[in-house]
Amino acid sequence: MDLLLHTCCGPCATYSTEFLMEQGYAPTMYYYNPNIHPYKEWERRKESLEKFAALKQIPLLLEEEYELSAFLQQTVFHEEERCGLCYRMRLEKTARKAQELGVSVFGTTLLISPYQNRDLLCQVGEELAAKYNLTFCDLDLRPGFRRSQQLAREYELYRQGYCGCIFSERDRYYKPKKKG
Numbered sequence: 001m002d003l004l005l006h007t008c009c010g011p012c013a014t015y016s017t018e019f020l021m022e023q024g025y026a027p028t029m030y031y032y033n034p035n036i037h038p039y040k041e042w043e044r045r046k047e048s049l050e051k052f053a054a055l056k057q058i059p060l061l062l063e064e065e066y067e068l069s070a071f072l073q074q075t076v077f078h079e080e081e082r083c084g085l086c087y088r089m090r091l092e093k094t095a096r097k098a099q100e101l102g103v104s105v106f107g108t109t110l111l112i113s114p115y116q117n118r119d120l121l122c123q124v125g126e127e128l129a130a131k132y133n134l135t136f137c138d139l140d141l142r143p144g145f146r147r148s149q150q151l152a153r154e155y156e157l158y159r160q161g162y163c164g165c166i167f168s169e170r171d172r173y174y175k176p177k178k179k180g
Helices: 010-022 039-056 068-075 079-101 118-132 142-154 166-173
Strands: 002-006 026-031 060-062 105-108
Touching: 002 010, 002 079, 010 026, 010 039, 010 142, 026 039, 026 079, 039 060, 068 079, 079 105, 079 118, 105 118
Parallel strands: 002 026, 002 105, 026 060
Antiparallel strands: none
């Protein structure tokens, strides 16, 4: 069964595509990640994914425009809700692309990460599936997270240390001083 798979990066795609194919899906990866900052990081992740797609001969669709401004318009001054807004932005574009292509099932590699909010991702995915008359593939990919990292090393894919957004990058490096 065809599946349009929103794909955040090469490492997350490794196990996700392997597992989905074992479940009978034929994934086409879709790179749309306006949240990733800075541009060079977005580019590195895209190139890593292209390398993986070529290596495993998995179809890949790329949104070539770097839409950081659209992400910031959605999330600035809404920091508490930023992850949900980001999930919705990326999954909605994926659902629309699936509908355009005539693919009835869509999903995301974000479901592999123990650092992402699985419940919120699935909620957003199900809402969008209903809106676009599609099916959201909510398989739990988290058990394969360590394997995805191992595969990324084997395939010599770029492995990043944060989700990609400017807020996550800040949280990774900046530790505010405690008052008092």
